[in-house]
Amino acid sequence: xxxxxxxxxxxxxxxxxxxxxxxxxxxxxxxxxxxxxxxxxxxxxxxxxxxxxxx
Amino acid sequence: xxxxxxxxxxxxxxxxxxxxxxxxxxxxxxxxxxxxxxxxxxxxxxxxxxxxxxxxxxxxxxxxxxxxxxxxxxxxxxxxxxxxxxxxxxxxxxxxxxxxxxxxxxxxxxxxxxxxxxxxxxxxxxxxxxxxxxxxxxxxxxxxxxxxxxxxxxxxxxxxxxxxxxxxxxxxxxxxxxxxxxxxxxxxxxxxxxxxxxxxxxxxxxxxxxxxxxxxxxxxxxxxxxxxxxxxxxxxxxxxxxxxxxxxxxxxxxxxxxxxxxxxxxxxxxxxxxxxxxxxxxxxxxxxxxxxxxxxxxxxxxxxxxxxxxxxxxxxxxxxxxxxxxxxxxxxxxxxxxxxxxxxxxxxxxxx
Numbered sequence: 001x002x003x004x005x006x007x008x009x010x011x012x013x014x015x016x017x018x019x020x021x022x023x024x025x026x027x028x029x030x031x032x033x034x035x036x037x038x039x040x041x042x043x044x045x046x047x048x049x050x051x052x053x054x055x
Numbered sequence: 056x057x058x059x060x061x062x063x064x065x066x067x068x069x070x071x072x073x074x075x076x077x078x079x080x081x082x083x084x085x086x087x088x089x090x091x092x093x094x095x096x097x098x099x100x101x102x103x104x105x106x107x108x109x110x111x112x113x114x115x116x117x118x119x120x121x122x123x124x125x126x127x128x129x130x131x132x133x134x135x136x137x138x139x140x141x142x143x144x145x146x147x148x149x150x151x152x153x154x155x156x157x158x159x160x161x162x163x164x165x166x167x168x169x170x171x172x173x174x175x176x177x178x179x180x181x182x183x184x185x186x187x188x189x190x191x192x193x194x195x196x197x198x199x200x201x202x203x204x205x206x207x208x209x210x211x212x213x214x215x216x217x218x219x220x221x222x223x224x225x226x227x228x229x230x231x232x233x234x235x236x237x238x239x240x241x242x243x244x245x246x247x248x249x250x251x252x253x254x255x256x257x258x259x260x261x262x263x264x265x266x267x268x269x270x271x272x273x274x275x276x277x278x279x280x281x282x283x284x285x286x287x288x289x290x291x292x293x294x295x296x297x298x299x300x301x302x303x304x305x306x307x308x309x310x311x312x313x314x315x316x317x318x319x320x321x322x323x324x325x326x327x328x329x330x331x332x333x334x335x336x337x338x339x340x341x342x343x344x345x346x347x348x349x350x351x352x353x354x355x356x357x358x359x360x361x362x363x364x365x366x367x368x369x370x371x372x373x374x375x376x377x378x379x380x381x382x383x384x385x386x387x388x389x390x391x392x393x394x395x396x397x398x399x400x401x402x403x404x405x406x407x
Contacts, residue, residue, distance in 0.1 A: 019332060020335075020336050021331065021332025021335040021336045022327065022332055023327045023331075034335060047207075047208075047335070047345045047346045047347045048347065049210065049348070049349055050207075050346060050347065050348055050349075051349055051351065052203075052209075052348045052350050052351070053351045053375065053376075054145070054201070054202065054350055054351075054352045054376065054378045055146075055201050055202075055212065055350060055353060055354040055375060055378060
C-alpha cells in the first residue's frame with residue numbers, strides 16, 4: 001500500500017495496520033503527514049500547531 | 056439516536072439562561088442532569104456538584120466540560136446566526152456539544168463507557184469539580200470541553216502560579232532616607248520580570264515563555280505602619296514546576312511575605328493516538344481541514360492530564376477570544392458542525 005507525499009511527491013509505503021488519522025513522517029522530506037484515507041491510501045500535510053490564548 | 060424533538064440550540068440556550076457563576080452551579084447542574092436523563096443517559100449530580108451523565112459500559116472515555124462561568128449577564132438571544140449568552144463558548148457551549156453528540160449514540164451497542172462531566176468551579180483557582188473526578192475515573196481517553204473552534208483540536212495548556220506579596224515597615228517621613236514600602240514591592244516585580252526575561256531568551260513561542268503580569272498592586276498606611284501588596288500572576292511553560300518557581304521567587308521578596316496559590320504545571324498531550332485520530336476523522340468527515348492548537352491559558356486539562364496520562368485534547372465550538380467578554384457568543388452553524396464532528400469521533404472510539 002503506497003501513497004504520494006503531498007510535499008515532495010515521494011512514494012511512501014504505508015505499514016500494515018496503518019489507520020486513518022495516523023500521523024507519519026515522510027522518509028524523504030521529513031514532512032509530517034496525516035493518513036486521511038487508507039482505502040485508497042491518501043496522505044495530506046498534517047495539521048500545523050498554532051498558538052492561541054484563552055480559558 | 057437522540058430524541059427526534061431534541062433541539063440542540065434550544066438545549067444550549069436553556070443552559071445559558073441559568074446563571075452559574077463559580078460556586079453557584081446547582082441549578083444549571085440539575086438542568087443538565089434532567090436533559091441528559093431525558094436523552095437516555097444515566098445522570099446525577101455528584102458529591103462535588105458536577106453534572107454527570109453516563110452511556111454504555113466498558114473502558115471509560117471521559118468528556119470533561121465545565122458549567123460554571125465568570126460573572127456578567129449577557130441577554131440570551133439568537134441574532135444573525137449567533138447564540139449570545141455568558142458561557143456560550145466558555146464553556147457551556149462545549150459541554151452542550153458533548154451531550155448532544157453523545158446522545159446520538161444512546162441505544163447503540165457501545166463498547167465503551169462514555170462519562171460526561173459538567174464540572175463546577177473551573178473558573179475559580181480551586182478547580183473543585185476536576186479535582187474531584189481525578190480519583191473517580193481511569194479513562195482510556197479524555198476530551199476537555201473548551202472552545203477550540205469546531206475544526207481545531209487543543210493539545211496543551213500552559214501552567215499557572217499566583218504570588219501574593221505583602222511588605223510592611225514602620226512609617227517614615229517621605230523626605231527621609233528610608234526606601235518607601237511601595238518601592239520594595241516594585242523591586243520585587245522588577246526582579247520577577249527580569250528573571251522571566253532571562254528565561255525567555257531564545258524562546259519565540261509564547262507557549263515556551265514564562266510570562267508574568269501584575270494582577271493588583273496597592274499600598275497604604277495606618278499611621279504607624281506602611282504596607283504594600285502586590286499580586287503577580289505567572290503563566291508557566293512546560294518544564295517549569297510551580298514549587299520550584301515559588302522557591303526562586305521567594306529569594307526576590309527581601310523581607311516581604313509571599314503566599315503562593317493556584318499552582319499547576321503545563322500539560323500537553325501527544326498528537327498521534329486513537330483520540331486525536333478519531334477527532335481528525337470527525338473534522339474531515341464534517342467537511343473541515345483540522346488544525347492543532349496549544350494555548351497560553353490554563354484549563355482542567357492541567358488537573359486531570361498529569362493524573363490520567365491518557366490520550367487527551369480539548370475541543371469545543373467557538374472562539375476563545377470571546378471568553379469572558381461582554382460579546383460572548385457561538386455561531387449556531389459552528390455549534391452544529393462541532394456536534395456532528397464529535398459524534399463521528401465518538402462512533403469511531405466507542406462502537407465496537
